[in-house]
Amino acid sequence: xxxxxxxxxxxxVEYDTPxxxxxxxxxxxxxxxxxxxxxxxGESGCGKSTMLFSIAQLxxxxxxxxxxxxxxxxxxxxxxxxxxxRRVRWRDLxxxxxxxxxxLNPTLSIGAQLxxxxxxxTDWDEAKIAARSAEVLSxxxxxxxxxxxxxxxxxxxxxxxxxxxxxxxxxxxxxxxxEPTSALDVVAQRSLMRQVENLRRELGFAVLFVTHDMxxxxxxxxxxxxxxxxxxxxxxxxxxxxDRPRHPYAHGLLEAFPSLVGDPRPLVGIPGNPPSLVTxxxxxxxADRCEHATDxxxxxxxxxxxxxxxxxxxxxxxxxxLQ
Amino acid sequence: MTExxxxxxxxxxxxxxxxxxxxxxxxATDDVSFDVAPGEIVALVGESGSGKSTIARVLAGxxxxxxxxxxxxxxxxxxxxxxxxxxxxxxxxxxPFGSINPVLRVGHSLLRSLTLHxxxxxxxxxxxxxxALVEKVGLLPGAxxxxxYPHELSGGQRQRLGFAxxxxxxxSLILADEPVSMLDVSIRIGLLNVMKSLRDDExxxxxxxxxxxxxxxxxxxxxxxxxxxxxVEEGRTDEVIATPQHPYTRLLMATAPDPRLPLAxxxxxxxxxxxxxxxxxxxxxxxxxxxxLVMDVCRTATPVPVALSTTQRVACFAVANP
Numbered sequence: 001x002x003x004x005x006x007x008x009x010x011x012x013v014e015y016d017t018p019x020x021x022x023x024x025x026x027x028x029x030x031x032x033x034x035x036x037x038x039x040x041x042g043e044s045g046c047g048k049s050t051m052l053f054s055i056a057q058l059x060x061x062x063x064x065x066x067x068x069x070x071x072x073x074x075x076x077x078x079x080x081x082x083x084x085x086r087r088v089r090w091r092d093l094x095x096x097x098x099x100x101x102x103x104l105n106p107t108l109s110i111g112a113q114l115x116x117x118x119x120x121x122t123d124w125d126e127a128k129i130a131a132r133s134a135e136v137l138s139x140x141x142x143x144x145x146x147x148x149x150x151x152x153x154x155x156x157x158x159x160x161x162x163x164x165x166x167x168x169x170x171x172x173x174x175x176x177x178x179e180p181t182s183a184l185d186v187v188a189q190r191s192l193m194r195q196v197e198n199l200r201r202e203l204g205f206a207v208l209f210v211t212h213d214m215x216x217x218x219x220x221x222x223x224x225x226x227x228x229x230x231x232x233x234x235x236x237x238x239x240x241x242x243d244r245p246r247h248p249y250a251h252g253l254l255e256a257f258p259s260l261v262g263d264p265r266p267l268v269g270i271p272g273n274p275p276s277l278v279t280x281x282x283x284x285x286x287a288d289r290c291e292h293a294t295d296x297x298x299x300x301x302x303x304x305x306x307x308x309x310x311x312x313x314x315x316x317x318x319x320x321x322l323q
Numbered sequence: 324m325t326e327x328x329x330x331x332x333x334x335x336x337x338x339x340x341x342x343x344x345x346x347x348x349x350x351a352t353d354d355v356s357f358d359v360a361p362g363e364i365v366a367l368v369g370e371s372g373s374g375k376s377t378i379a380r381v382l383a384g385x386x387x388x389x390x391x392x393x394x395x396x397x398x399x400x401x402x403x404x405x406x407x408x409x410x411x412x413x414x415x416x417x418x419p420f421g422s423i424n425p426v427l428r429v430g431h432s433l434l435r436s437l438t439l440h441x442x443x444x445x446x447x448x449x450x451x452x453x454x455a456l457v458e459k460v461g462l463l464p465g466a467x468x469x470x471x472y473p474h475e476l477s478g479g480q481r482q483r484l485g486f487a488x489x490x491x492x493x494x495s496l497i498l499a500d501e502p503v504s505m506l507d508v509s510i511r512i513g514l515l516n517v518m519k520s521l522r523d524d525e526x527x528x529x530x531x532x533x534x535x536x537x538x539x540x541x542x543x544x545x546x547x548x549x550x551x552x553x554x555v556e557e558g559r560t561d562e563v564i565a566t567p568q569h570p571y572t573r574l575l576m577a578t579a580p581d582p583r584l585p586l587a588x589x590x591x592x593x594x595x596x597x598x599x600x601x602x603x604x605x606x607x608x609x610x611x612x613x614x615x616l617v618m619d620v621c622r623t624a625t626p627v628p629v630a631l632s633t634t635q636r637v638a639c640f641a642v643a644n645p
Contacts, residue, residue: 043507155598156371185370185534187594190578212507215580242582256512258541259583260564260576267541269512273477 042227111147157188236310327358334391366539369549419481430469440492479510558635
């Protein structure tokens with residue numbers, strides 16, 4: 001097997017708060033292979049977007065990467081200079097932001113914004129820029145006449161697809177996506193996901209996808225990582241996590257989705273709220289909300305253990321008490 | 324059948340849009356009719372721009388209707404509904420952070436609602452009632468919650484407070500406009516359960532406005548599907564979910580993400596989800612450009628809801644007369 005495209009090792013990010021540093025991302029490690037689709041799911045405040053921004057080296061104060069490394073294609077992104085990073089960005093890795101409305105410039109046409117990217121990162125001539133811009137727009141099912149359109153003239157789904165077109169301009173090896181579907185209607189959401197999936201098969205880029213809605217990625221990602229309070233609590237193949245969630249949090253999260261299939265039945269959700277990240281619990285971070293918690297859970301922090309190819313951070317699962 | 328508590332007939336609300344050269348009329352809600360029975364949860368389901376929030380806002384008296392009538396508890400509401408009527412039909416808003424005054428204690432706003440809508444209560448009874456209200460929506464212990472400030476509550480707790488506040492006027496109907504869409508998944512279900520308990524224990528009717536078909540299935544007795552400001556399908560929730568008739572409802576069902584479905588069930592739906600034209604719409608079915616069953620008549624005449632059974636109605640030429 002080839003070396004992973006992206007290796008994240010013990011990544012730690014803190015936010016400076018008046019009460020002390022909040023550990024938003026706490027020793028997160030994973031590998032992403034070329035062409036693979038890894039989804040990271042978790043609820044608001046679990047550190048998933050912070051982690052993405054840290055990987056892409058886009059964090060700004062008060063957030064700070066305080067430990068760990070991000071190896072991309074063999075280079076540690078955290079140690080690159082601004083100029084070296086500029087060469088990696090867009091050519092090798094690109095980012096699709098959550099809100100296309102805020103990420104696109106409202107005063108420039110789509111074509112001008114695509115051209116701007118090309119000029120900043122390539123030495124293409126105008127003809128090549130125009131041809132490539134039209135090509136990427138067609139790839140996401142937008143008619144190239146929209147190169148002359150301004151963002152306000154496009155629907156939400158088209159804007160988000162234009163963002164993806166922009167990310168694909170220079171054929172990157174990795175596309176990082178931060179909740180690209182959250183502002184879209186379900187039909188547009190599904191269509192966008194299908195397009196990402198088709199393009200990935202065709203062009204072979206890897207996807208690191210963050211979302212709060214695990215049902216969105218359920219049919220598209222190869223692997224799934226579930227984050228809770230800054231830590232990965234479960235990671236495995238997507239189907240496996242959905243069919244047999246081991247961690248009580250992942251289990252509870254899945255149990256909280258009303259379904260359109262099967263008999264209607266009462267659901268309960270997960271009681272309580274996530275812990276403070278400034279003073280996280282000494283034991284398991286989920287212990288306070290977990291119906292199975294024991295004294296050990298409250299006093300000893302569990303580690304991420306690999307059980308049948310499936311990583312889980314839970315004492316009870318590690319001991320075989322919970323399935 | 325009992326008298327409906329709310330009857331909406333031929334309700335339309337248009338907005339003027341555009342500037343001096345390009346004037347247009349946006350048909351946010353067009354010829355919408357439906358009933359809500361006592362003690363019933365009705366879900367208005369639609370995507371953004373389908374007019375579901377406009378209907379709630381017209382009902383709450385925030386906008387006057389362009390045409391159509393609203394009959395609430397047997398009385399037809401005028402252009403400006405009185406505070407008393409509104410008190411019986413309070414609204415819970417989408418954003419739990421923007422809808423509560425951050426500088427006042429939780430108890431303040433709740434006691435104020437009670438003072439306004441329940442003048443018969445004296446000071447002590449008001450306090451007792453406020454405690455009872457927050458406990459009804461699962462905020463425990465009530466007396467302590469009343470002393471907190473909104474920033475001390477999580478999003479889910481704030482939304483529960485929104486329902487407590489709506490309950491203060493002893494309403495017969497609560498308008499809930501996307502009350503859970505801003506909450507985390509693990510919190511949402513708790514709120515949906517609160518809505519069910521209000522129906523079952525307090526006998527309140529709810530108009531639940533949502534874009535999420537699965538949550539509508541979970542709480543609602545009946546379901547109304549909106550597209551481009553018009554009702555495309557209406558029926559008992561189990562009926563609509565088991566046998567969706569309108570091609571748009573079927574599209575929604577096919578695209579709703581559901582982790583429980585196996586991978587193979589991923590249907591090949593070729594639809595980009597482009598929104599309909601609601602500014603100066605042409606005659607004809609607004610879903611026609613996206614519809615797999617489209618016929619010539621769909622482009623010239625506007626379909627109206629037709630009864631398929633005593634409970635299910637659908638506005639589609641292809642389904643009603645195949």
